[in-house]
Amino acid sequence: MSEDIFKKVVSHAKEYGFIFQSSEIYDGLSAVYDYGQNGAELKNNIKQYWWKAMVQMHENIVGIDSAIFMHPTTWKASGHVDAFNDPLIDNKDSKKRYRADVLIEDHCAKIEGKIEKEVTKAAKRFGETFDKEQFVTTNPRVLEYQKQIDTILQRMGKSLENEDLDDVKALIEELEIADPVTGSKNWTEVRQFNLMFGTKLGATADQAMDLYLRPETAQGIFLNYLNVQKSGRMKLPFGIAQIGKAFRNEIVARQFIFRQREFEQMEMQFFVKPGTELEWYEKWKETRLRWHQTLGLGNDNYRFHDHEKLAHYANAAADIEFKFPFGFKELEGIHSRTDFDLKAHEQHSGKKIQYFDNETNESYTPYVVETSVGLDRMFLAVFSNSLKEEVLEDGSERVVLALPAALAPIKAAILPLVKKDGLPEFAEQIVKKLRLDYNVMYEEKDSIGKRYRRMDAIGTPFCITVDHDSLNDNSVTLRYRDTMEQKRVHIDELHAIIDKEVNMKYLFEQL
Numbered sequence: 001m002s003e004d005i006f007k008k009v010v011s012h013a014k015e016y017g018f019i020f021q022s023s024e025i026y027d028g029l030s031a032v033y034d035y036g037q038n039g040a041e042l043k044n045n046i047k048q049y050w051w052k053a054m055v056q057m058h059e060n061i062v063g064i065d066s067a068i069f070m071h072p073t074t075w076k077a078s079g080h081v082d083a084f085n086d087p088l089i090d091n092k093d094s095k096k097r098y099r100a101d102v103l104i105e106d107h108c109a110k111i112e113g114k115i116e117k118e119v120t121k122a123a124k125r126f127g128e129t130f131d132k133e134q135f136v137t138t139n140p141r142v143l144e145y146q147k148q149i150d151t152i153l154q155r156m157g158k159s160l161e162n163e164d165l166d167d168v169k170a171l172i173e174e175l176e177i178a179d180p181v182t183g184s185k186n187w188t189e190v191r192q193f194n195l196m197f198g199t200k201l202g203a204t205a206d207q208a209m210d211l212y213l214r215p216e217t218a219q220g221i222f223l224n225y226l227n228v229q230k231s232g233r234m235k236l237p238f239g240i241a242q243i244g245k246a247f248r249n250e251i252v253a254r255q256f257i258f259r260q261r262e263f264e265q266m267e268m269q270f271f272v273k274p275g276t277e278l279e280w281y282e283k284w285k286e287t288r289l290r291w292h293q294t295l296g297l298g299n300d301n302y303r304f305h306d307h308e309k310l311a312h313y314a315n316a317a318a319d320i321e322f323k324f325p326f327g328f329k330e331l332e333g334i335h336s337r338t339d340f341d342l343k344a345h346e347q348h349s350g351k352k353i354q355y356f357d358n359e360t361n362e363s364y365t366p367y368v369v370e371t372s373v374g375l376d377r378m379f380l381a382v383f384s385n386s387l388k389e390e391v392l393e394d395g396s397e398r399v400v401l402a403l404p405a406a407l408a409p410i411k412a413a414i415l416p417l418v419k420k421d422g423l424p425e426f427a428e429q430i431v432k433k434l435r436l437d438y439n440v441m442y443e444e445k446d447s448i449g450k451r452y453r454r455m456d457a458i459g460t461p462f463c464i465t466v467d468h469d470s471l472n473d474n475s476v477t478l479r480y481r482d483t484m485e486q487k488r489v490h491i492d493e494l495h496a497i498i499d500k501e502v503n504m505k506y507l508f509e510q511l
């Protein structure tokens with residue numbers, strides 16, 4: 001069922017100019033994608049929602065844009081050269097390669113599926129009196145499934161932390177996990193694989209310097225901590241944010257844009273006084289969840305997941321997970337990164353990287369709370385959640401991309417009923433005016449019904465139809481995407497009506 005939905009998401013994204021496989025005419029490049037004309041607009045709107053909410057709406061957060069290339073010692077200091085590995089395992093029969101931890105997590109997701117089945121069954125049985133919270137905390141079968149999941153994940157977390165890869169393999173065998181494609185259980189040992197892409201800087205081979213493509217944008221922030229703090233006269237607590245590309249040589253890149261080899265991150269490092277970091281960590285968890293929920297994709301589609309295995313730099317970490325068509329998966333990470341990164345760069349560079357606290361007259365290394373959300377994952381969350389197939393009253397079907405209006409690539413389509421009698425010219429006048437504030441589109445091809453359907457499919461919240469009466473009374477038919485309601489409005493009212501729905505400021509007001 002959800003696999004079907006996911007297939008529809010992928011094909012809809014292509015058919016309507018949101019996402020294309022990279023280098024498709026050469027049969028594509030695995031796990032690399034291009035954003036098309038509508039995808040680029042939607043992506044930019046998500047960026048804008050994040051940037052304004054995180055940077056411009058906070059007096060103590062500023063934004064930067066650091067380079068992708070960084071001095072190679074950066075990655076030694078950050079621990080990525082030594083520890084940015086994934087445990088991989090090969091299937092000897094199928095020759096397919098997998099992430100060992102993902103195989104185990106997928107096994108747990110199957111058990112979770114059983115819990116969901118129990119919940120659905122019980123909800124049917126008890127009807128309106130059903131209390132889900134009570135059911136999942138008391139039903140013996142659900143509790144047993146949950147215990148299985150917890151035991152498996154705890155053991156995996158411990159083994160990975162202790163670098164005990166033999167035990168990870170033993171766990172796969174004990175759970176009788178099979179190759180998802182072929183069913184074979186003939187596995188190799190588990191090995192570590194570094195995810196960074198290497199490249200070279202310099203014209204001649206012998207003088208070229210080995211570089212990495214950055215696997216996270218965060219290090220560009222750490223390296224600029226002193227520059228920003230001094231030039232911006234920033235006082236703790238303060239944040240530095242940025243949006244940018246990151247690159248990871250993922251072992252198994254799959255699920256469309258969910259796990260790519262080239263992707264974008266929206267990250268913010270919040271520098272705080274040591275000892276206050278866990279309080280800020282809780283605050284940022286709350287703030288970030290509210291940012292997601294304000295988009296209106298359904299509060300039940302989000303949940304926190306505390307990390308079993310902490311990254312080498314963290315003293316607390318949680319994911320905000322989203323219910324994608326393939327289940328709950330990580331959308332954003334919130335990490336309390338201690339002073340690990342600044343201290344490591346201080347050591348490796350030999351430069352003092354500290355903060356002088358005027359109030360206490362002491363210098364110290366700030367602690368850091370990080371929020372990190374994948375832009376492409378945000379895109380997939382918004383896009384997949386918005387794609388709906390509806391059966392209308394007359395029995396016909398329509399496909400509608402019910403995007404949050406503020407994120408829609410095109411806010412309104414202006415459609416002359418016919419291509420003659422002065423209607424196109426009248427419509428063009430409306431386009432000219434609305435274009436100053438919104439991304440709007442003029443469209444005269446096809447019947448009006450077909451044009452409405454096309455606009456529904458790309459998520460345009462409003463269609464404005466110009467007909468012969470418009471020339472006499474300056475009114476047009478305004479059609480709402482979600483309800484398909486149509487009403488006659490004067491052209492002078494258009495701006496205010498559209499603004500109320502699509503202006504992002506109404507989202508910011510709720511944060």
Ligand code: GAP
Pocket residue numbers: 215216217218248250257258259260261263264265267330331332333370372373374375376377
């Ligand atoms: N600076 C911390 C950091 O990079 P992470 O959990 O590895 O933490 C943060 O990544 C976010 O980046 C993830 O929550 C996810 O949304 C996104 N992300 C990570 N790897 C990705 C990939 N291969 N493709 C798409 N998005 C990815």
